[in-house]
Amino acid sequence: DAGITQSPRHKVTETGTPVTLRCHQTENHRYMYWYRQDPGHGLRLIHYSYGVKDTDKGEVSDGYSVSRSKTEDFLLTLESATSSQTSVYFCAIGQRGPDSGNTIYFGEGSWLTVV
Amino acid sequence: AQSVTQLDSQVPVFEEAPVELRCNYSSSVSVYLFWYVQYPNQGLQLLLKYLSGSTLVKGINGFEAEFNKSKTSFHLRKPSVHISDTAEYFCAVSGINNQGGKLIFGQGTELSVKP
Numbered sequence: 617d618a619g620i621t622q623s624p625r626h627k628v629t630e631t632g633t634p635v636t637l638r639c640h641q642t643e644n645h646r647y648m649y650w651y652r653q654d655p656g657h658g659l660r661l662i663h664y665s666y667g668v669k670d671t672d673k674g675e676v677s678d679g680y681s682v683s684r685s686k687t688e689d690f691l692l693t694l695e696s697a698t699s700s701q702t703s704v705y706f707c708a709i710g711q712r713g714p715d716s717g718n719t720i721y722f723g724e725g726s727w728l729t730v731v
Numbered sequence: 732a733q734s735v736t737q738l739d740s741q742v743p744v745f746e747e748a749p750v751e752l753r754c755n756y757s758s759s760v761s762v763y764l765f766w767y768v769q770y771p772n773q774g775l776q777l778l779l780k781y782l783s784g785s786t787l788v789k790g791i792n793g794f795e796a797e798f799n800k801s802k803t804s805f806h807l808r809k810p811s812v813h814i815s816d817t818a819e820y821f822c823a824v825s826g827i828n829n830q831g832g833k834l835i836f837g838q839g840t841e842l843s844v845k846p
Contacts, residue, residue, distance in 0.1 A: 647832050658821060658836040659775075666831050674833070706774060710832045717763035717782040718825040718832035722774040 619643045620723035622707050628729045635694040637726050639707030641687075647710030648690040649720065650674075650682065652703040659706065665690055697730045704728075733758040733824045737837035745845050746814055752807040752840045754822035764805040765823040765834065766796055775821060781805065792816070817844045 619642035629635050639648065647666055651659040651674075661674030663682040671682050679701060681693045694701055707723040738753040756762065763782055767775040779790025786798040796807045805822060819841050823834040 649833070651836075656838060658838040659834075660836075661833055664831050664833060672831060712832050715782075717780060717827075718829070718834065719763075719765070719777065719780060720823075720832070720834050721777065722767075724774045725772075 620707055620709060620721065622705075622723040622726045624726060625724065626727045628731060629697050631698060631730055632696050635697050635728065637692045637705055637707075637728070639690045639692070639723060641690075641709050643709070644687055645709040645711065646687075647712065648684065649708040649710065650680075650690070650692045651706045651708060651722075652676065653706060653725075654703050662692065662705075694728075697728075699730050702728060702730045733762060733826055733829075733835045735822050735824050735835055735837035737820075737822050737840050739840050740838065741841045741843065743843045743845060744812055747811050749810050750808065750812050750816075750842065752820050752822075752842065754805045754807065754837060756803050756805065756822070756824045758803075758824060758826060760829075761827045763825045763827060764796075764798060765825070766790065766794070766805075766807050767821045767823065768792075769819045769821065769839075771818075778807070778820070812842070812844045814844050814846060816842060818842060 621640045649664040650662040660676045665671045665684045683691045705726045708720045711719045734757045736755045744750045765780045766778040781798045789795045819839045822837040
């Protein structure tokens with residue numbers, strides 16, 4: 617158990633509305649990530665954070681923003697949800713070092729449906 | 732930059748038979764390699780990882796993988812599968828010095844174990 621909690625776990629929202637997904641970790645990890653999972657695409661990185669207020673874009677960042685005001689919380693916001701953002705969203709934490717490499721541990725996922 | 736190709740999208744196999752899930756990667760720098768397993772409606776669980784040293788890596792649930800640098804492969808094997816191994820398996824790569832410790836994932840292989 618990597619101590620990661622995602623909320624909400626399931627959400628249905630309407631096109632054009634803003635949506636925020638929350639990721640909370642209990643183990644003080646510096647690195648946090650948001651991935652989305654879609655059939656045939658595996659997992660794709662949306663944004664990541666390497667410290668409080670330090671974030672950067674991943675490969676599919678358009679339409680998403682993130683914030684990290686505290687070590688333990690990493691928020692993902694869909695500014696104006698579209699049907700193409702219907703997906704499963706996974707938060708993850710990263711451990712780096714000689715014994716860990718760049719090992720990532722995942723939360724349980726948030727299922728988002730945009731109608 | 733790195734990329735990952737999982738050569739089989741679906742692998743059906745009978746219970747107690749051996750299985751190999753194939754993964755090739757591309758990278759201009761040294762890498763860390765990972766296999767994750769995802770059971771239905773769950774997050775991803777780390778099966779095993781290659782950081783350095785012995786090219787044969789053993790993981791949980793009786794799985795092992797072999798790193799072949801010359802063939803840029805990291806194939807996952809199990810000598811005898813169980814029904815409970817039915818899941819989706821993801822291969823992932825990370826450049827050793829990449830900023831943020833990001834993982835790049837393959838598209839996944841669905842392992843279906845039949846009685």
